[in-house]
Amino acid sequence: MEWFTAPEYWQGRLIFQRGLAVIYAFAFLTAAQQFRALLGERGMLPIPRYLARTPFRRSPSLFHLHYSDRFYAVIAWTGVVLAVAVVVGAADLVPLWAAMAMWFALWVLYLSIVNVGQLWYSFGWESLLLEAGFLAIFLGNDTVAPPLLVLLAVRWLLFRVEFGAGLIKLRGDRCWRDLTCLYYHHETQPMPGPLSWFFHHLPRPLHRVEVAANHFAQLVVPFALFAPQPVASVAAVIIIVTQLWLVLSGNFAWLNWVTLLLATTAVDARTYAVLPDAPPVSAPPGWFVGAVFGFVALVVVLSVGPVRNMISAEQRMNASFDPLHLVNTYGAFGTIGRVRYEIVFEGTDDTRLTEETVWREYGFKGKPGDVRRVPPQWAPYHLRLDWLMWFAALSPAYARGWMMPFAARLLRNDPDTLRLLRHCPFPDAPPHYLRARLYEYRFSTPAELSRRRIWWRRALISEFLPPLTREQLT
Structure with a gap:
């Protein structure tokens, strides 16, 4: 089964998994430092009150078994420690099953937080982190080469993030169609950053070029992710550059960072010449091959809802079609405020x-x-x-x-x-x-x-x- 693995994407997997673990660390740190006032037993939207009216099937979470502020803190700080361990390479030093267990634990812990987070956790990047985190479970570690089918599932997620965002813009505010949205967006976005003032004062013709380039990056480039190399690598690099542009222009939590990390997996080894070569690996064990096939089949089945949503005239932004957030639909800023x-x-x-x-x-x-x-x-x-x-x-x-x-x-x-x-x-x-x-x-x-x-x-x-x-x- 030589076709099952793609060793030329080992470097991309390395960057993606280590980078995603960094994002997990930030997400758990955010939870640990803010939950008491927002969601704690005496918080603004207390978790115990939410659990009392919400069944487990609607919001699967460890907190249905038990909730206390101390237990929440243990969950959040455990997530921080485990994520940091993955960042420094612990998942590549253990057997494959143990590495998968580490990624699964990160996903379960963060899912438990998101599913009781209510309004405070109602943003698309929560589902994006969970979906990307579940994909990471099946990418393996240094004992096996990255599975090709899972790499394609990662590209499918990246496609939905970009293409969904592009569609919601075309269907939404008129200013996206007449290329004027960036006359306002840098000023009216939720949380401007230190360079947002400078972006806002760029010449208006350049703003129009920015919008046109955004449409190209989100509506055309994603299709090239499934083309042969080097076309897929070029498409991924375009997405990475556009995401870095967004990182510089504002504060969007980890939305842009996870998106560009997804794109790194579509770049092959020739582009990562400065990184070390892949280590020797063994053939993937049978149980791992079976798990990958089962996972990919699940992704295919769960993709029906997001695909229907994308082709619908009533497209929804940032919607989850299952309480586990396994395959979701994405999109942002369909409407731009002028003031x-x-x-x-x-x-x-x-x-x-x-x-x-x-x-x-x-x-x-x-x-x-x-x-x-x-x-x-x-x-x-x-x-x-x-x-x-x-x-x-x-x-x-x-x-x-x-x-x-x-x-x-x-x-x-x-x-x-x-x-x-x-x-x-x-x-x-x-x-x-x-x-x-x-x-x-x-x-x-x-x-x-x-x-x-x-x-x-x-x-x-x-x-x-x-x-x-x-x-x-x-």
């Missing part, structure tokens, strides 16, 4: 509100606030509260269920909640009143950045939350 809105929280320790009341502003780690602050780089680490704040600014419906609990925690200086913030203006005692206001944010002009050192201009739009006290939220 950026931000919710700004303020507090005061005055016990009586007057026109002279001084309000002090809370600072978030990632989302825009202080107009003089350079937009920070956080990806691939994911600031879940900051992302949901962007959605809440678009519509209060996105904040239903967690916004008032968040306000209540600020009014009592809840330590776990304050750790999610960059700055609390009331370090010694909580404020007496808290309010939230809605602002329109625009990137500053080059002249304003040069003279006034401001990255943003903002204008008050309306009140988002009226002044509230602890007693009102009790």
